[in-house]
Amino acid sequence: MQFEFLLEQVVNGLVLGGYYLLIALGLSLIFSVGGIVNLAHGAFYALGAYVCVELTKRLGFGPSVVISPFVVALLGILFERFILRRFYSADPILSLLVTFGLAMVAEQAIRMMWGAAPVSTEIPQSFRGSVIVGDFLFSRYRLLILAVVAAILLGIWLLLQKTSFGRVVRAGIQRPDMVAALGIRLQPYMTAIVMLGVGLAALGGAFFAPITTVHPAMGAEIMTVAFVVVVIGGLGSFWGVVIAALLVGVVRGIAIHFEPAAGEASIYILMFLVLLVRPRGLLGERIEKFE
Amino acid sequence: MIRYPRRTLLRAGAAFVGASALGFPAIVRAQAEKIRIGHLTPLTGFLGVIGSYAQLGVKLAAEEINASGGILGRPIDLLSEDSINPATAATKAQRMLEQDGAVVLLGEISSASSLTIMQVAERNKKVFFSTGARSDALRGKNCNKYSFHCDIPNTVMVNAVGTALSQKGMVKGKKFFTLTADYIFGHDLLKAAKTFFGAHEANLIGDELIATDVTDFSPYLLKVRQAKPDVVCCNLAGNQVTNLVKQYAEFGFPYPLVGFNLNTGDAWAAGAGNLSGTWPTVWYHTLNNPTSQAFVAAFTKKYGKPPENHAWIDYVTLKLLAEAINTTKSTDSGELIAYFEKQVQFDIGKARKAYFRAWDHQLVQEAYPFTVKPKDQMKDQWDMLVLGEAVPAANDPLETIYPTKEQNPCEMKA
Known part of the structure; x- marks a missing residue:
């Protein structure tokens, strides 16, 4: 019985990891290609949630959760075109400062538009409740999230591995100078990557709006976990981030099973141990431009 | 602190001298002798949302008091800041008393921060009204002569909900599972809950301590x-x-969810259709009482939304403090404490008047259990709760729901 309970926590951790992945993957992609640690990433997550809540009032939850990431991705274009683009080759401290500042501006903007008090939305009735598969219990809603994340993951993997777009992006991560020498401008690719990254974060926000408190500082809350995932996974590695997100979810679940009070601390201990053994992260590649 | 250029200071000085000579000293003195009051409450973190309401409430009270002539003819100068965490709360409290010249402090929601401010108040021999902290220990083993407690303590919340649950047959012989916040407030609430379960033959079969950032x-x-x-x-x-x-609500478990602590701001944030069960509250904006309704009207007019219970408690606290200073004609800590310890009764917008109990400085007042309105009966997004009968019942003494001296030992040093 005890073992089954533990297994249930492991499976639940995988589901939770899928949600972390939505935020961490974009963060990792933007860093890998542009060399920018996007501290404003959480703001797009929060915006995704707020836009979704707002649209739900008019369109219902289903369409809103689809539209909201696209709306935020469009903001991502402006973000890349007018802000990020100026900092690719600049001192990293500048991009840290500008994205940190932007995160604060975004949080205050949300506060001005929607107020400091949380806004609320709920899961459609058909996705409420839990399903019991064998001995395991799943929230119906989280299974939906998991399915969507899996589909997105497959899509992004195919995009990066099997298309010419993906080849340029991967080459751009390793040798941007060579890509330039071949006469390919990386900038449009970067715009696309930023759109993709912030769109994924917004999708995470939209999905979590009905089951968490939607408030202006929610973006800052999620960033810590997202960073832990990226650091554990290793920069530049697609599968590294995937594995790290799932691992963080699972380790947290197991920790809560045995020692509930240590639940939140467990992921930082995990990060510490991984860094001790593999300073570059689990599957981190050696990227010349960052060495 | 604002630094003024020397020229401005000189000009102001000259104006002051001139005005005195011309015979308007009263106006100038009134300007110079504002009564400064320090207000601290969490505006960020997991209590930030309800703290923002507290700040709106206390600001409204200060405006109303100033509009009606201030305290002892002097306007209130309210300093209201984010208390952030227990350490910062203490630092800011010390600064407000020492550098800003605050004569009294009020506010706070976090029991952990309230405890550190209580210590600062005692050290500086200034009065502090802990408006929103609920831990029993603050008015029990940690009590001190300079600190007053306005919100209902944990034991009262447990008794209010427990009594309502008992009447529905949901306590005796039932198995309870508790989820508890892992800091002084949660530990304290769990202790009060255990006492209640023990006295009413309920079994606590599991408890999880949960870090506040989960x-x-x-x-x-x-x-x-x-x-x-x-x-x-x-x-x-x-x-x-x-x-x-x-x-x-997402997992849709069959076991009813109840709670020994809820602030209406958190209920509103959860949204209609998610909340169910029986919960306690200290006040709700639909309470049918003329004082309360006047406050609700003023608050809604100013801020465009109804007040939450922390807006109310910080509002009434500043009001009763103003009343005390006006009556005693003093801001001296000793005189204020002596006044409140006479158990003077205040209208706080409830059916029965409230008073600070002399031996532990707890504001003794009614509390309410509430259940949740079905979504289709709500008039608006704020109209979520159905208040139960006030506890204690109208013919029982108010103190019956409060912890006794044995349960909550408070020894104040002279």
Whole structure:
């Protein structure tokens, strides 16, 4: 019985990891290609949630959760075109400062538009409740999230591995100078990557709006976990981030099973141990431009 | 502190001298002798949402007092800041008293921060009204002569909900599972809950201590299901209540969820359709009382939304403080304490008047259990709760629901 309970926590951790992945993957992609640690990433997550809540009032939850990431991705274009683009080759401290500042501006903007008090939305009735598969219990809603994340993951993997777009992006991560020498401008690719990254974060926000408190500082809350995932996974590695997100979810679940009070601390201990053994992260590649 | 250029100071000085000579000293003195009052409350973190309401409430009270001539003819100068965490709260409290010249402090929601401010108040021999902190220990073993406690303590919340649950047959012989916030407030609430369970033959079959930064409760909910309780009981605070309530609705467990702590701001944030069960509250904006309704009208007019219970408690506290200073004609700590210890009665917008109990400085007042309105009966997004009968019942003394001296030993040093 005890073992089954533990297994249930492991499976639940995988589901939770899928949600972390939505935020961490974009963060990792933007860093890998542009060399920018996007501290404003959480703001797009929060915006995704707020836009979704707002649209739900008019369109219902289903369409809103689809539209909201696209709306935020469009903001991502402006973000890349007018802000990020100026900092690719600049001192990293500048991009840290500008994205940190932007995160604060975004949080205050949300506060001005929607107020400091949380806004609320709920899961459609058909996705409420839990399903019991064998001995395991799943929230119906989280299974939906998991399915969507899996589909997105497959899509992004195919995009990066099997298309010419993906080849340029991967080459751009390793040798941007060579890509330039071949006469390919990386900038449009970067715009696309930023759109993709912030769109994924917004999708995470939209999905979590009905089951968490939607408030202006929610973006800052999620960033810590997202960073832990990226650091554990290793920069530049697609599968590294995937594995790290799932691992963080699972380790947290197991920790809560045995020692509930240590639940939140467990992921930082995990990060510490991984860094001790593999300073570059689990599957981190050696990227010349960052060495 | 604002630094003025020397020229401005000189000009102001000259104006002051001139005005005195011309015979308008009263106006100038009134300007110079504002009564400064320090207000601290969390505006960020898991209590930030309800703290923002507290700040709106206390500001409204200061405006109303100033509009009607101030305290002892002097306007209030309210300094209201984010207390952030227990250490910063103490630093800011010390600064407000020492450098800013605040004569009295009020505010706070976090029991941990309230405790550190209480220590600062005692050291500086200034009065502090802890408006929103609920831990029993603050008015019990940590009590001090300079600190007054306005919100209902944990024991009262447990008694209010427990009595309502008992009447529905949901306590005796039932298995409870509690989820508890892992800081002084939660520990304290759990202790009060255990006492109640013990006295009413209920079994506590499981408890999880939850760090205050947890936002995903799914692993804890799995443990709840594994334990198969009859009733799940939430001993959390702030945003965490909202998150738990939403995720509990998501998983759709058959065990009823009740809670020994809820602030209406967190209930509103959870949204209609997510919240269910029986909960306690100290005040709600639909309470049918002329003083309360006047406050609700003024607040709604100014801010465009109804007040939450922290807006109310910080509002009434500044009002009763103003009343005390006007009556005693003094801002001296000793005189104020002596005044409140006479158990003077105040109208706080409830059916029965409230007073600070002399031996532990607890504001003794009514509390209410509430249940949740069905979504289709709500007039607007704020109209969520159905208040139960006030506890204690109208013919019982107010103190019957408060911890006794034996339960909550408070020894104040002279």
